[in-house]
Amino acid sequence: MEIYDQLKAKYDAIGQDVNVHLSGLLHSKPITYWDYIHTDALLNLQIQRTTLPDEMVFIMYHQINELLFKMILWEIEQVADCQDLTTAFFAEKLNRISRYFDMLSSSFEIMGKGMEVAQYMKFRDTLTPASGFQSAQYRMIEFASTELINLIDIRFRATIDRNTPFSHAYDHLYWQAAGKDHKTGKKTTLIQLFEQRYMDDFIVFMQKYNTVNLWSKFKSLPEADKKDVTLVNAMRHYDHTVNVLWVMAHYNAAAKYLDSGEKSAEATGGSDWKKYMHPKYQKRIFFPELWSTEELENWGIDNLEGHKVLETV
16 A cells, blocks of 8 residues: 555646556566567568678677767766766766776777678778768767867867857868868868758857866866866876777777788878877877876877876876
8 A cells, every 4th residue: 555655646746647647557468588678579670781791790899889878878878967976976977977888998899800801891882971970879979978169170260269150160060171082181071971961959059068078077076076086087097098998999909800911091081191190290188187198198199008097186
């Protein structure tokens, strides 16, 4: 009866008759693992473009990445929406996110060692102009992690401020350079298709996270909280994991195939992938003020010795 009273209070609160809902339970089917996880639907999402077996590895690997990106965005959203943010809650969410990226980084061995070079160099021809560059969720992770100015191409940062229209800032994001023909300066098919599908969504997302991204949330904390060693280390670990370790794991996996000598070393999207991907060139840094001058100068070069864990702030 205690459970019944709780259920009645729950449904009374939304103007529903608890007895109708209980009656419905008489006709419901028991839940199963495959129904709950939607296993059949999930396992039918892998559709090859070629007859090469290792293409299936490539497809499933990237689908797993996208699921992990969704988990990361789910954790970031909880920080963004939290009205009474504590350092413990903040650090726990960052550590969860870092573990997801740790998994992403280590999983590149699946790509680096799990496909025959000859097969990859054949089926990749059918993927042009598609590219991992076109992962909308990864771009959203960037927008939700730091202030927009930290994602602007370093050549244009002096021209961007809080009053800059989002559409103008979008056109000067660091990754725009990878989507342009270096000879003509025109946007490639890669980025044109990407923007047709996602640009409006990106503008809305940028507006939402403009003041509630992870870096802004950290800077809004009381001064004492911003000196919390556990939180600062979690911030630094996340920044380094995403913008150095994960990027370099991706870079090294790509290098195995694109530098194999089998075909052109150009990425499917047509970008100068070595300069675009390597952190020492782009220096993508979410939380710049949490790093020393020396660490910033050596970003992506010496791997920051796995980045130092601070004992005091």
